[in-house]
Amino acid sequence: xxxxIIKRFFQSLIVxxxxxxxxxxxxxxxxxxxxxxxxxxxxxxxxxxxRNQLGLDRPIYVQYLGFLKNIAHGDFGQSFRHQxxxxxxxxxxxxxxxxxxxxAMILSIVIALPVGIISAIRPRSNxxxxxxxxxxxxxxIPVYWAGLMLILLFAVTLGWLPSTxxxxxxxxxxPAITLGLFSTAAIARFTRSSMLDVLDTDYVRTARIxxxxxxxxxxxxxxxxASIPVLTMTSLQFGRMLSGxxxxxxxxxxxxxxxxxxxxxxxxxxxxxxxxxFVTSVIFVGINFLVDIxxxxxxxxxxxx
Amino acid sequence: MNGNEKVLDVRNLxxxxxxxxxxxxxxDGVSFYxxxxxALGIVGESGSGKSVTxxxxxxxxxxxxxxxxxxxxxxxxxxxxxxxxKEMRQYRGKKLFMISQDPMTSLNPVFKIGNQIAEAIxxxxxxxxxxxxxxxxxMLKLVHIREPETRINSYPHQFSGGMKxxxxxxxxxxxxxxxxxxxxxTTALDVxxxxxxxxxxxxxxxxxxxxxxxxxxxxGVIAKFCDYVLVMYAGKIVERADxxxxxxxxxxxxxxxxxxxxxxxxxxxxxxxxxxxxxxxxLNLPKxxxxxxxxxYSVERCSCDYPPIEPVDKEHFISCWRWREx
Numbered sequence: 001x002x003x004x005i006i007k008r009f010f011q012s013l014i015v016x017x018x019x020x021x022x023x024x025x026x027x028x029x030x031x032x033x034x035x036x037x038x039x040x041x042x043x044x045x046x047x048x049x050x051r052n053q054l055g056l057d058r059p060i061y062v063q064y065l066g067f068l069k070n071i072a073h074g075d076f077g078q079s080f081r082h083q084x085x086x087x088x089x090x091x092x093x094x095x096x097x098x099x100x101x102x103x104a105m106i107l108s109i110v111i112a113l114p115v116g117i118i119s120a121i122r123p124r125s126n127x128x129x130x131x132x133x134x135x136x137x138x139x140x141i142p143v144y145w146a147g148l149m150l151i152l153l154f155a156v157t158l159g160w161l162p163s164t165x166x167x168x169x170x171x172x173x174x175p176a177i178t179l180g181l182f183s184t185a186a187i188a189r190f191t192r193s194s195m196l197d198v199l200d201t202d203y204v205r206t207a208r209i210x211x212x213x214x215x216x217x218x219x220x221x222x223x224x225x226a227s228i229p230v231l232t233m234t235s236l237q238f239g240r241m242l243s244g245x246x247x248x249x250x251x252x253x254x255x256x257x258x259x260x261x262x263x264x265x266x267x268x269x270x271x272x273x274x275x276x277x278f279v280t281s282v283i284f285v286g287i288n289f290l291v292d293i294x295x296x297x298x299x300x301x302x303x304x305x
Numbered sequence: 306m307n308g309n310e311k312v313l314d315v316r317n318l319x320x321x322x323x324x325x326x327x328x329x330x331x332x333d334g335v336s337f338y339x340x341x342x343x344a345l346g347i348v349g350e351s352g353s354g355k356s357v358t359x360x361x362x363x364x365x366x367x368x369x370x371x372x373x374x375x376x377x378x379x380x381x382x383x384x385x386x387x388x389x390x391k392e393m394r395q396y397r398g399k400k401l402f403m404i405s406q407d408p409m410t411s412l413n414p415v416f417k418i419g420n421q422i423a424e425a426i427x428x429x430x431x432x433x434x435x436x437x438x439x440x441x442x443x444m445l446k447l448v449h450i451r452e453p454e455t456r457i458n459s460y461p462h463q464f465s466g467g468m469k470x471x472x473x474x475x476x477x478x479x480x481x482x483x484x485x486x487x488x489x490x491t492t493a494l495d496v497x498x499x500x501x502x503x504x505x506x507x508x509x510x511x512x513x514x515x516x517x518x519x520x521x522x523x524x525g526v527i528a529k530f531c532d533y534v535l536v537m538y539a540g541k542i543v544e545r546a547d548x549x550x551x552x553x554x555x556x557x558x559x560x561x562x563x564x565x566x567x568x569x570x571x572x573x574x575x576x577x578x579x580x581x582x583x584x585x586x587x588l589n590l591p592k593x594x595x596x597x598x599x600x601x602y603s604v605e606r607c608s609c610d611y612p613p614i615e616p617v618d619k620e621h622f623i624s625c626w627r628w629r630e631x
Contacts, residue, residue: 123369124369200367201410202405202407202410202411203410203411203412203413203414204413205365205405205411206405206411206412206413206421206473206476207413207424208363208365208397209363209365209397209398209401209402209403209405210397210398210402210424210425210428210476210480211393211394211395211396211397211398211399211428211480212394212398212424213394214390214391216424220416221413221416224413224415224416225413225414225415298415299414299415300414300415300460300462301414301460301462
């Protein structure tokens with residue numbers, strides 16, 4: 001058990017190191033930030049000076065090692081645009097993103113699990129058909145379109161909910177639905193197929209042979225087994241939500257990491273982009289690590305592998 | 306035999322599967338009864354309807370494809386076919402229990418063995434805490450599992466195949482069913498373990514006067530443990546008789562083929578005898594006797610009409626046009 005966790009922990013560290021390389025290289029491929037930071041009339045000498053100040057004239061691997069050394073100290077550099085620490089900018093925006101992601105996740109799980117389970121218990125029933133049609137729609141509709149349609153209906157036409165900004169629960173509803181739509185559909189479909197597989201197994205039949213109630217058969221014997229792949233799927237959805245937040249946050253002007261990252265990309269504000277991608281990736285890796293630990297509680301066989 | 310009371314009376318049972326390719330008549334007009342304390346064997350090749358017959362008794366035919374389309378299964382004064390799934394709960398785990406073919410997959414991998422046995426115990430006795438733990442340990446001891454105090458907390462993957470099947474039997478013991486169905490309980494186990502498992506089942510039978518339905522394709526097992534035998538072929542019973550008659554006085558060419566294909570001790574044999582041909586395609590059964598294409602005794606009539614089941618004597622029934630001549 002302990003070995004399993006330690007092994008997973010080091011695997012996570014390697015993944016984070018990989019992310020740091022990719023993040024570092026990709027942002028450098030987008031162009032020269034000094035073009036944006038200096039006034040257009042600035043001469044080549046001034047440009048060179050700024051490149052030197054920012055360390056952009058050094059070889060790329062030196063820049064990377066410097067970057068790695070700095071992030072190890074929690075220093076992600078200064079934002080080119082805002083003249084403050086990039087890390088504090090992202091950390092400041094993080095609560096908004098986490099709030100939105102968790103709201104969307106809770107919404108997805110609360111809707112998807114019952115829909116998936118009931119569809120699996122009554123396959124090919126009208127309930128199943130209805131649920132799976134909505135799931136198919138949920139997975140097919142693009143996020144930006146769904147977001148705009150929700151704004152059009154609930155904010156513009158009906159005027160029930162605000163369309164932009166962060167505030168109370170009311171502000172959270174539309175962005176959370178938009179962000180959670182795809183995941184709800186995906187988790188529901190996955191729960192259904194996973195439950196269908198499990199309901200067909202010998203051990204579920206054994207549970208029935210014992211004369212246990214349908215409630216125990218489905219929720220204890222079947223669901224605990226079915227929840228293992230569903231958990232994998234859900235943790236992947238978490239990653240999708242963290243990245244999907246970019247679009248949702250932009251549509252709803254939600255002051256989170258995603259929107260900040262988009263603005264930073266427009267401004268070629270390398271340190272902010274790097275921090276945003278890095279921090280979200282680390283959160284995702286962290287969630288996967290947690291999920292790996294949860295597995296051992298759901299499936300005792302994992303501990304001994 | 307311990308008395309003549311019928312505990313189960315199956316009449317003209319038809320369980321069909323409605324698939325995209327057509328209707329599979331897995332069980333097609335099967336009638337038999339089981340007496341108190343009797344050990345009834347069902348033999349036949351794969352796909353002959355043995356397992357579906359037992360699942361039909363428990364009303365656990367895989368849905369939505371499978372359905373009992375006709376027939377009655379009388380348990381005492383009640384017809385189980387008419388029971389809802391909810392009503393069947395009163396029978397499963399109390400009156401009826403089934404040990405299935407593959408012990409590897411019949412236990413839930415994510416729950417402790419003790420927990421799974423406890424579920425069976427609690428169907429009969431409302432025990433909790435230490436009393437329950439004690440009872441589980443007692444059950445594990447009865448099926449000869451060593452160190453039951455620690456094994457109670459094991460997961461199925463920490464058990465061997467034989468231990469898993471014994472755990473299943475301990476559930477059967479806890480439920481104390483009136484009828485225990487064992488669907489090829491030893492197929493997945495090696496020979497030495499087979500004997501132990503069968504011995505355990507017979508102990509249950511003697512101890513509690515449980516009626517047993519033993520499904521197998523091993524005639525040796527039938528000869529040793531059963532009183533009465535059904536021979537099934539393509540969803541129908543072709544011959545049923547007490548075990549002695551079946552081995553010595555069988556009249557159906559298929560039964561004869563099965564018995565001839567047994568190896569004989571002390572007899573020099575180059576090759577084992579076998580029944581020529583293949584079991585029939587259940588989607589495409591011939592109009593007449595399904596065994597006709599493989600039968601050495603077939604006449605024209607066999608391929609046109611299905612032979613009715615006729616009594617040879619009080620306990621011996623047969624479905625063959627030519628049984629009088631064979």
